[in-house]
Amino acid sequence: MTDTTTKPRLLKFETIRNFRDFGGYDSRHGGRVKMGRLYRSGHHAEASQDELQKMTALGIHVQADLRRPDEREKFKTRFTAPVTITHDGGRETDAPHIRFLSRMEVSADDADQWMVEYYEAAPFKEHHTSMFSDWFGHLAALDGDAAGLVNCAAGKDRTGILCALTHHILGVSEADIREDYDLTNTAVDVASRLPEAAAYFNDMLGKDYPAEVFRPFMGVHLRYLEKAFATINERAGSIDGYLVDTLKVDEKMQDAIRERLIEK
Numbered sequence: 001m002t003d004t005t006t007k008p009r010l011l012k013f014e015t016i017r018n019f020r021d022f023g024g025y026d027s028r029h030g031g032r033v034k035m036g037r038l039y040r041s042g043h044h045a046e047a048s049q050d051e052l053q054k055m056t057a058l059g060i061h062v063q064a065d066l067r068r069p070d071e072r073e074k075f076k077t078r079f080t081a082p083v084t085i086t087h088d089g090g091r092e093t094d095a096p097h098i099r100f101l102s103r104m105e106v107s108a109d110d111a112d113q114w115m116v117e118y119y120e121a122a123p124f125k126e127h128h129t130s131m132f133s134d135w136f137g138h139l140a141a142l143d144g145d146a147a148g149l150v151n152c153a154a155g156k157d158r159t160g161i162l163c164a165l166t167h168h169i170l171g172v173s174e175a176d177i178r179e180d181y182d183l184t185n186t187a188v189d190v191a192s193r194l195p196e197a198a199a200y201f202n203d204m205l206g207k208d209y210p211a212e213v214f215r216p217f218m219g220v221h222l223r224y225l226e227k228a229f230a231t232i233n234e235r236a237g238s239i240d241g242y243l244v245d246t247l248k249v250d251e252k253m254q255d256a257i258r259e260r261l262i263e264k
Contacts, residue, residue: 009021018188026173060148089125135148140256170257170262
């Protein structure tokens with residue numbers, strides 16, 4: 001795997017989950033992806049003033065906030081980049097996973113399958129493809145040392161898909177794409193946080209589910225990302241076909257992204 005010890009990958013924030021640099025990986029186009037130019041995280045609704053200053057110091061110019069409008073209204077962000085990508089589509093009354101967990105009975109296997117089906121649908125939801133496309137357009141046009149940030153609510157699923165697509169354009173290996181995706185489980189410390197999270201959700205839902213029911217909503221599993229890729233390949237023919245035909249990210253735009261973000 002790529003050595004990224006020259007800069008820290010996991011950035012320490014008390015209130016912002018899963019904040020990390022997803023640069024630093026070797027590229028098949030030669031060189032490696034620059035660090036300090038690509039960030040990913042969960043939402044920033046609880047960020048302290050000190051954390052906001054720390055984020056500002058990262059030089060983030062474009063932000064893709066992949067949350068639905070109801071999520072943005074409920075958890076109002078405290079950080080806004082000069083260019084912030086959002087979409088008004090996909091509005092829900094309640095979060096889809098909360099509706100699912102509110103059913104009469106849910107097992108750990110049911111929760112895992114729900115997440116697999118989410119990843120099957122996510123790449124082709126219109127509000128996702130619109131924001132994905134805008135992200136790449138702005139990424140290609142960034143000047144100088146300006147950085148980009150991808151976030152959603154937890155910074156793991158919608159964010160994970162878009163970061164994996166960004167890595168694909170940048171020539172990051174399949175192994176490193178999966179390693180970066182799986183790093184969520186370390187970044188959010190799922191093993192330690194799961195019991196507390198289960199107690200919180202069970203209290204909110206009036207349930208008594210075992211903690212493993214909530215694991216898919218706390219962390220990630222490689223088969224989720226693999227399902228997204230398999231669906232893309234099935235419906236678009238390939239990831240490259242999806243980028244060009246669905247997201248309208250042509251070769252000229254991809255070349256501009258690589259020119260800007262790969263250091264030789």
